[in-house]
Amino acid sequence: MPNQKDSNIEDFAFDYLKSHYSTLYSTKGILISKAEKTKLHGTADGIFALKKPDNTLFIASLNVSQSQQLARLLNRYKKNGLSKFRFVTALIAFAATTFFTRSLGYGILSWVIPVAATLVIFVTHSLLERSYLKHKVEKLLNIFKAQPADEQWLGISISSLAFRHNSLAKHLLNLCERRGIGLITVGKRAKVVQLKDPRTNTCHKGDFVSHYVTEAHIRKTLLGGSFLRVA
Structure with a gap:
């Protein structure tokens, strides 16, 4: 045994x-x-x-x-959830949009746009990654x-x-x-x-x-x- x-x-x-x-x-x-x-x-x-x-x-x-x-x-998702790379892409989006909006002199929008862009990028990345993992599971079951x-x-x-x-x-x-x-x-x-x-x-x-x-x-x-x- x-x-x-x-x-x-x-x-x-x-x-x-x-x-x-x-x-x-x-x-x-x-x-x-x-x-x-x-x-x-x-x-x-x-x-x-x-x-x-x-x-x-x-x-x-x-x-x-x-x-x-x-x-x-399943074990990896149970332990870690989605990857930490989502935070990296969100940070890059924030830095890039902040740089461009301030360079173009958007005033108060140079704060609003980066925050909005960061949230959109973070949520989008999370949804796409979750969808990808579900697709991997579904693909493995196609063997049946x-x-x-x-x-x-x-x-x-x-x-x-x-x-x-x-x-x-x-x-x-x-x-x-x-x-x-x-x-x-x-x-x-x-x-x-x-x-x-x-x-x-x-x-x-x-x-x-x-x-x-x-x-x-x-x-x-x-x-x-x-x-x-x-x-």
């Missing part, structure tokens, strides 16, 4: 989701596979495939490859477009406490909510926390198993009743 300093979502997510689906569908017949490729050249870090009570096939995908980048973004599944999961090695009073983490939760992505985390205490439930997707042509390169193997294994865990 990994120690508290080495808790990694990949070491816990597979067992957690296996237990989750075993309980949910009252079955031990779950095919678990890692680095599963899709027919459109995407790759799911893990999949969980099973046969539901109505004999239809179900597949869930797991992504943990974005864990490090997302954890870095290449991982079709009945349910999709994101796993991050991060303390659930990092989501408190963290607007960037809240944005991630909102994105997961809108896209129907389940979210699980694991912190230093090696405790898996489920922050978001996934939404079950609808496959309009057959089932999601048909999207994977090993479709024939998955169908044979599940329909034949032989269940293996594949590394």
Whole structure:
């Protein structure tokens, strides 16, 4: 078992989701596979495939490859907020506008204009930086477009406490909510926390198993009743 300093979502997510689906569908017949490729050249870090009570096939995908980048973004924002560079650009704007307005003899406006310009630059920089960070988070989640599944999961090695009073983490939760992505985390205490439930997707042509390169193997294994865990 990994120690508290080495808790990694990949070491816990597979067992957690296996237990989750075993309980949910009252079955031990779950095919678990890692680095599963899709027919459109995407790759799911893990999949969980099973046969539901109505004999239809179900597949869930797991992504943990974005864990490090997302954890870095969220922890940095939690600790530092936006960058201090905003103050530098605001100071430069104040100095530049003060110099020009006084040089041109604007009188009292040589005080008003620099202050107004500084506030505008500071607010604009803050909004643009916040928008950029949100875009980075959204871009990392776009990986799920290449991982079709009945349910999709994101796993991050991060303390659930990092989501408190963290607007960037809240944005991630909102994105997961809108896209129907389940979210699980694991912190230093090696405790898996489920922050978001996934939404079950609808496959309009057959089932999601048909999207994977090993479709024939998955169908044979599940329909034949032989269940293996594949590394």
